[in-house]
Amino acid sequence: MGKQGLFAFALICWAMQSSPALSEGDPVAGQAAFRPCAACHMIGDGAINRVGPHLNGLMGRPVGGLSDYRYSDTLTEAGNEGELWTEDRLNRFLEDPKGYYRGTRMVFRGISDPDSRADLVAYILAEAGNYDSAATPTSTEDVPPEIAAILAIEGDYAYGEYLSSECTACHAAQSGGDIPSIVGLAPSTFVHSLMSYKIGQRDHQVMTMIANRLGDEEIAALAAYFTAVE
C-alpha cells in the first residue's frame, strides 16, 4: 500500500497543477477521434483489457500500471521509474507514440494536429476519470462464458504454432502499419480479441473471416502459442 500511497500523493500533486494550454479540447469532437483507438482500447462502463489496456482511471495511473495487462518493457520501465499518465504526457505520447515511448507495442501513428489531439485528450480525460488504486475496474466475473470455456482448455502448443502461420502472414513480430503485433498478450486478452470478432462485437472483414473458422480448440492452441513466444 505504501507504493500506492505514493502514487496517490503524486496524483494529488498532478491534479493541483493547472495545464493551461491543453484543456481546451472538445470532448465531443474527441469522441470521433477515439474511433481508431476503440479497436484496441475500451473506456467507460464495463471496460476491460483487450489488445490494449482499458483506459478507465487513466489520469494519474502509473505508466504500464495495470497488473493484469502485459505491457512492453518500455512502458513497464517507465512506470517503475515513477512516470504517471498526465494530460500533458498523454498529449505528447499521442503526438508520436513510437517516438515518445520507443518500443511501445501500440500501433498508432499519432496525431500531429494539436487541435485534434486536444479534442481526443479531452475525450479520454472525460471518459477515463482519475486513477483509483483501490478500484478494480477489470472484473473477472464479467468474462463471458464462451471465453471462459476457451480459457479452461489447455491449448495444444504445437498445433498453435502451426495455426500461427496463418496469422503471421499479416501480423509481424513487431507491429507494422496498422496491423498490431499479437505476441506476448495475456491469454485472456488474446482469446477475448479473437472472440470479439467471432461474436460480432468487433467487425473487420479479414479478422471476422479468420476468426469464424477457428473453433475453441484452435483459439486455445493459438493462445498457448502466442502468449508464450517473445
Next chain:
Amino acid sequence: MPLDRRQFLTSAAAVSATLAAPMIARAQTAPNVVVIGGGAGGATAARYIANGSQGAINVTLVEPTRSYYTCFFSNLYLGGFREIDSLGHSYGTLAAEYGINVAHDWAVDVDRQAKTVTLAGGASLSYDRLVLSPGIDFIEDSVPGWSLASQNAMPHAYKAGSQTELLKAQLANMREGGVFAMVAPPNPYRCPPGPYERVSMVAHMLKETNPTAKILIVDPKDKFSKQGLFEDGWQRHYSGMIERIGPDFGGANVAVDPSAMTVSIDGQVEQVDVCNVIPAMRAGRIAEIAGVTDGNWAPVSAYNLASRIDENVHVLGDAAAQGDMPKSGFSANSQAKVCANSIVADLAGGRAFPARFANTCWSLIDTNDGIKVGATYEATDEKIAKIDGFVSQVDEDAATREATYRESLGWYDAITEDMFGTA
C-alpha cells in the same frame, strides 16, 4: 528469429522419438529438401521446413537473384508510393539464422528418377523432396508480335525489378498527352487485380505529371477482379483518362508491333507511346522441364501440394493448378506452410496438421483509397476449395479506404518477414 527453448525441445523430442535410426546414421543421412524459387512460396517453404525440422532436414534454396524484388507492391512503385529499394529483400537471414543453403543459380534440369536437380553452374543436388515454386513464365506468341526479345520496347513488368523500373522510366518520359496502352492477360494469371491496380497507379502518376495523357486497356476478358471497385475508383479519381476495350469490341484479338509502337485491336491499328504487354502465362519453365505439368500448370493435391504426377515433388504458388485460390503471393505463402508441415512430418517426424489456406489481396486505387478481397479455403480430394470470402464495398467511407491501405502496409512488412525471416 531465435528459436525458443520450448520449441526446440518439442521438436527435438519428436525427432528422436520417431526416427529409429542411430544418431550417427541419422546425421549422415539427414534428408534433403531442395526448393527451387525464392519468392513467396519458395522462401516461405524453405524457412518453415528449416525451422520446423530444427536442422533435421538439409534445406537448399535455389534462386538466381541475390536481391529479390517482390511483385506485390511493385505497382505502388509505379504510382510513386514506394521506392524500388523498399521492395528488395536478401536471403542473408535465411542462410545465417535458419541454416538454409542458398544457391544463387538457375535450376536447369530435374531428374525425377535419380531425384537430382542440375544447376546452370554444373552442380547436382540430390533431394528426398523437391519443392518447385518457380512462379510464371509467358506463353510464346500469345500476343502476336511480342516476344521476350521485345520486352525492352514493350515491357511486361510482371516479374518485378528491372522491368518495373523500365516501365516507370518510359512512363515518366512519355510525351505530353501520350497514350499508355496495356495488353491485359487472359485467365488464369498471376495476381488477378494486378493489371487494374497498375492502371490505377499509372493514372495516379500521369494525373500529376502528364494530365492530358490517356490510358488504353486492351483486355481479352469479359470481367476482371474487383471490377466494380476499380471502375468506381477510376470514375472518381481519373475521369475520362482510362478506356478499356473488352472482348466484345475486339479486346481478345490483339497484336503488337514493338518497333512501330503500334497495337492492333481487331485489325484497327493504334499508335501508342508506352505499351505494357502482359502475355498469357504458364508455370515457370522448370516445372515443365521436371515433367510435372499438365497443360500450362502443375496439378497438385490440395492436402499437401504434392504433384499429382510425382508425390516427391511439391509445387507451390502461381505454377500450381490447385483449385480455387488466386495466383497471389499471399496464396503461395499460405500453401508453403501447409506443404512445409507435411514435409517435416514425413521426413523428420513432426506432427502433421490438417491443411488450411487463406488469401487476401489489397489494391491501391489512389492515395489512401485501398480495397481488398479475401477468402479462406480447405483441402478436398478434388481441389483447394473456397469456404468463405469478402470484398470491399463500393460505398465505403474514406476512413475505411484509408484503413485498408494502411493495413496493406502492415501486411507487406509481415509477409516479407514471414518469407525472409527478417523485416
